[in-house]
Amino acid sequence: MKNPVIAASGTFGFGIEYEEYFDPTILGGVSSKGLTLRPSRGNAGIRVWETPMGMLNSIGLENPGVEHFVSHEALEMRKLGCAVIANLGGHSEEDYVTGAEMLNGCDIDILELNISCPNVKSGGMAFGTDPDQAADITSKVKAVTRHPLMVKLTPNAGDIVAVARACEEAGADGLSLINTVLGMAIDVRAEKAVFNNVYAGLSGPAIMPIALRMVHQVAHAVSIPVSGLGGISTAEDAIAFIMAGASTVQVGATTFRDPMAMVNIIKGLEEYAEKKSLKNIQDIRGIV
Amino acid sequence: MALIIDNKKLTDGIYLMRVSSNIQAPRPGQFVMLRPEGDGLFLARPISVMDWENGVWTFLYKVVGKGTEAMSRLESRDDIFMFGPMGNGFGRVLPLEKIRKAVLIGGGMGIAPMYGLAKALRKTGAHVKIHLGFTDEPILRKEFSDVADELVINVGGYVTDDVRFEQGPVYFACGPDPMMKAAARKAREAGAELIVSLESRMACGMGACLGCTIDTTKGSKRVCKDGPCFRYEEVTGLGK
The missing domain is CATH 3.40.50.80 (Nucleotide-binding domain of ferredoxin-NADP reductase (FNR) module)
Structure with missing residues (x-):
């Protein structure tokens, strides 16, 4: 990768939505919208809700399905000129394994296994909260995929370090964390939950200290690369994640706030490396 | 970045705001994303363009929540974060x-x-x-x-x-x-x-977040990118 900045899954479509604003070639990589085996319409009702310096979402993995991705979106993503990551979610073990097998048919750089989506009714995050289940799904997908496997972890696990270690032992080539924090909003006037699913995923700068702490804990507990995300909105935030032990960083909700955020982060990282006379930004990885 | 020219209260809770910005001129029916700075707002708000003339943008809005409330407090020469124009028109x-x-x-x-x-x-x-x-x-x-x-x-x-x-x-x-x-x-x-x-709650306005998806006769569509303008018969709930 030409730099460590990746557009986080679910915040950058399949890479073409922002082309009017900047050339995605400048990015280190793009992670696709979360894919499921079959096409999904996503959740009904309100899907996004602003919170203090953040947002709740309950999109529910609206996506065209793995088969369509392999024959359409993956081909488009390959043209982006940066690392292509396919993010795969699922409702059952079979979904994940079959989806991973089908993704062997396309040219991607990394498979990001999403065992952390809080917005689907069955499966999703359930696989990521328990170390045994996380290890089981990781080893089964690892056994069938030809792509490097990065497992995306949820902060809603009781012990994220235990889940991280279990995934590493099960054969994960890397980890990404954190997915959204389970949250809630109530419409006080209507006296009911804002979201049809009641709970939803919180992202944005509001969750950054939690994400940073978890990346720090996990990066110190495993020896595989960690991709850090959760509320990164400036180059300084990205540097903090790298100092905490992240090899790459992902930018998510902040792109909604400012379409140019990743461009500014990449520029800021270059300026920082120059100012500190670093040959490589990785020289500061894990120094805290 | 864009600059407020004026922000006049027309009647209770309804404002007419003129903004100076040299971003690309809009087509009729397009909208922009607007976010007042310094109010702790995370997301920009989709606001329809009422008029555009030589880099002067006119917006009509009603105070309905935190975002528009912050907008209503803006004064002449204040900055506002603005990107767009968005949508099909x-x-x-x-x-x-x-x-x-x-x-x-x-x-x-x-x-x-x-x-x-x-x-x-x-x-x-x-x-x-x-x-x-x-x-x-x-x-x-x-x-x-x-x-x-x-x-x-x-x-x-x-x-x-x-x-x-x-x-x-x-x-x-x-x-x-x-x-x-x-x-x-x-x-x-x-x-x-x-x-x-159509109007919808949006996070990005770009077609990326999928917060504004609606059902149509041609499948799921994004109000922000595929719309906001549609033939009525395509929109589920209006068509039949």
Whole structure:
């Protein structure tokens, strides 16, 4: 990768939505919208809700399905000129394994296994909260995929370090964390939950200290690369994640706030490396 | 970055804000994302463009939440974060220059996009009739009469009650849900051509977050990127 900045899954479509604003070639990589085996319409009702310096979402993995991705979106993503990551979610073990097998048919750089989506009714995050289940799904997908496997972890696990270690032992080539924090909003006037699913995923700068702490804990507990995300909105935030032990960083909700955020982060990282006379930004990885 | 020229209160909770910005000129029916700085707001708000003239943008908005409340406090020369223009605009649904006679129906804040549309249609020589609906006090009567061949204002009733739908003219509607449903029903009964502009909660405005997805006869569509302008018969809930 030409730099460590990746557009986080679910915040950058399949890479073409922002082309009017900047050339995605400048990015280190793009992670696709979360894919499921079959096409999904996503959740009904309100899907996004602003919170203090953040947002709740309950999109529910609206996506065209793995088969369509392999024959359409993956081909488009390959043209982006940066690392292509396919993010795969699922409702059952079979979904994940079959989806991973089908993704062997396309040219991607990394498979990001999403065992952390809080917005689907069955499966999703359930696989990521328990170390045994996380290890089981990781080893089964690892056994069938030809792509490097990065497992995306949820902060809603009781012990994220235990889940991280279990995934590493099960054969994960890397980890990404954190997915959204389970949250809630109530419409006080209507006296009911804002979201049809009641709970939803919180992202944005509001969750950054939690994400940073978890990346720090996990990066110190495993020896595989960690991709850090959760509320990164400036180059300084990205540097903090790298100092905490992240090899790459992902930018998510902040792109909604400012379409140019990743461009500014990449520029800021270059300026920082120059100012500190670093040959490589990785020289500061894990120094805290 | 964009600069507030002025931000005038027209009536209770309703403001007309002019902003200077040299970003790309909009097409009628497009919107921008606006975020007042320094109020702890995380997301920008999708606001319809009422008018554009040489880098001066006019927005009509009503205070309905934290974002618009912060917007209402902005003063001349304040900065506002702005990006866009977004969306397809009316002309991407139907080429405006082909329209000879148009009937524009706006309710509440839905009157905003009708202003820019009327101006554009008048430039191509079309006959433009505008119907505006208000709950209580009518606003911008003079401004709208300047861009209309005929202007009909309804206060306190249903604006669609005043509109005779027939084949021939092209109808455009933007406004609250009940108004849109009534317009769709009358268009269907008359076999009239109707293009609607929809409103939705959005995070990005770019087609990436999928926060504004609606059901249509052509599958799921994003109000921000595939819309906000649609043929009414495509939109589930309006079409049938």
